[in-house]
Amino acid sequence: MSSPDPTPPPAGAPAPAPAPVAAGERRFSLGALVRHRLFWPLVALVVLLVASVVKSPQFLQVTVLDGHLFGGPVDILRRSAVLLLVALGMTLVIATRGIDLSVGAVMAIAGAVALTQIAASPSPDSVTTVTTAILSALVVCLVIGVFNGFMVSVVGIQPIVATLVIMTAGRGIAMLITGGQITTVNSGPYKTLASGFWLGLPVAALIAAFFFAVTAFVTRRTALGVLIESVGINPTASRLAGVRARTIIWIVYVLCALFAGIAGILQSSNIMAADSNNAGLFIELDAILAVVIGGTSLAGGKFSLTGTLVGVLVITTLTLSITILGIPVSAVSLFKALVVIAVCLLQSPVVRHKMRARRRAQAAVPVEVAA
């Protein structure tokens, strides 16, 4: 019974379609709902949650233990933190028509720099040590971001190639820093970042939520968001209109590297080790996936941070649900593939056009019957 369960996203897809016909006057609003960019990703999320609850009824229960919240939803939030941070930066980069493949390597470098410093310090438990280590890791990430931004905006190399350089070399650099070993440390304050709780909520989730809120505020309440979109839609036109396209592009790559650095610190704090080979492996793909599921086009332009959040939640929940449903973890990628293909097909212009045509046909039939 376990294997057919997660298939409903594609199989369940046609189910809501007949509803508009039956619902009569609600047809219009439902149609708008179905047409909404985030409708199918949200359906996928709900299906995954329902499947998990059916299999293990206490999944959505949140309990208070030692003053902390525990349970499925809290777990999803905590596990989403790393991917959300990476996807946040990726959304901005993709909005400018770019792509950043280096985020996984940047995560590895951030973890390596921070942990090597803590391991070398005589007092790994002091807050000052941890703060210095984190700040120096972020400075390194800043430099990488500046490099990526320079390559893309000033030298004018395609983003995918420019960031491929750090993607290839980055893990080598991280291993150079750790000396090829997996650096492990014991540091209370550092451990708190990923495993601690504040006000009953996991610190990692709070950190991710903070940066999400700040990014959302800065891009939606100032002109930055519009400028980023204008650069993504037409770099030349926006430059002619007086937008400093070069600076904007530079900024998003720096932000993306910084967010990836923070994600790398959270990730290394989670396992309390800097594993240069596996830290953030393939996270760039998951992040790009989350952005695309969230409805931001890889062709640049309009972006949706909320969409990215939904995309991240879908991917994290998918991974968690598969464990709960008793499917071997190794099969995660298979289901990821099914979700990607389903969501992309449903969002693809061709399918949307066909569905719209069918909906129009359906709408026409009842009118004839009534007359």
Added chain:
Amino acid sequence: MATQQILEVEPQAGAGASSLASRWQLDRRYLPVLGTLVVLVLMLVIGGSRYENFLSGRVMANLLINNSFLIVLAVGMTFVILTGGIDLSVGAVVALSTCLSAWMFTRGWSAAIAIPASILVGTLIGYLVGLMVHVFEIQPFIATLAAMFLARGLCYLVAPESIPITDPTIVALSQTRWGTADGLVITPSGVVALVVVAVAFVLLHYTRFGRTVYAIGGNEQSARLMGLPVARTKVLVYVISGTCAGLGGFLFAVFSRSGYSLTGIGMELDAIAAVVIGGTLLTGGSGFVLGSVLGVAVLGLIQTIITFEGTLSSWWTKIVIGALLLVFVVLQRLLVVRRR
């Protein structure tokens, strides 16, 4: 061999020119490939002067033999990148192909079925990607990403653990060596790789299909307006890349004699890096399949030099490849700027 063919192509470019000077004036298109060639020669000279036996036939033969599957992958990738696309699925398809053939051999199927099947699975995945890219207008990056997840997931279903391959045909293929006693040998895998390169060279430079590939990479809209079969060609390049990945998987099965679901992780990046170092522009429309072969040779030589050096740690490979990528993309960029 690669060098020879490039030199053979050059006179064609300047064939119309009458004076000797302009005949020797190089077509700018060849500059990136020549850059790769210069780097390759430099590496050979440095390696040869630093280490004994570096320039021996054995080392060069091993370079071809150990990288035969990567050559095949890079050739397939060149087709896709020339149209302006990208194929991230090749590494996972290699794994799927090896796992599938290993699984078939454990079922006692003969090599006559298992080998074509393991190659055709790549063709099938390539076809699906082509349909996603062309019919549903999904970006190549995402479509091949989905294919990568799909192939990797199928691997785990087929072979959760490493399966040794004991089939006599595969064992015989992996042990056959033709050549002289002094180390200048070639294996069936090496021959397959060279044949693939030759076929790809002919396809790209001497057929309508090849010209269409370049035309799509140059400007898809124009290619369509010119009445070129854009749809068919776009699907076909992914089919070619998938088939090459399936073939690469078969070569990898011969090389490793086992099917394991984690093989080929990051291999797509090696293939892309080889293509880029080989002078093909990722925007499409410009590049040569022989350049990609040179790119694979450069990657392989870095590995060889680091092995010969002995004291250098393995991570230097990644750093050097990254640095080389950087140099090449900046150089290519400068060439493009000067052309305008």
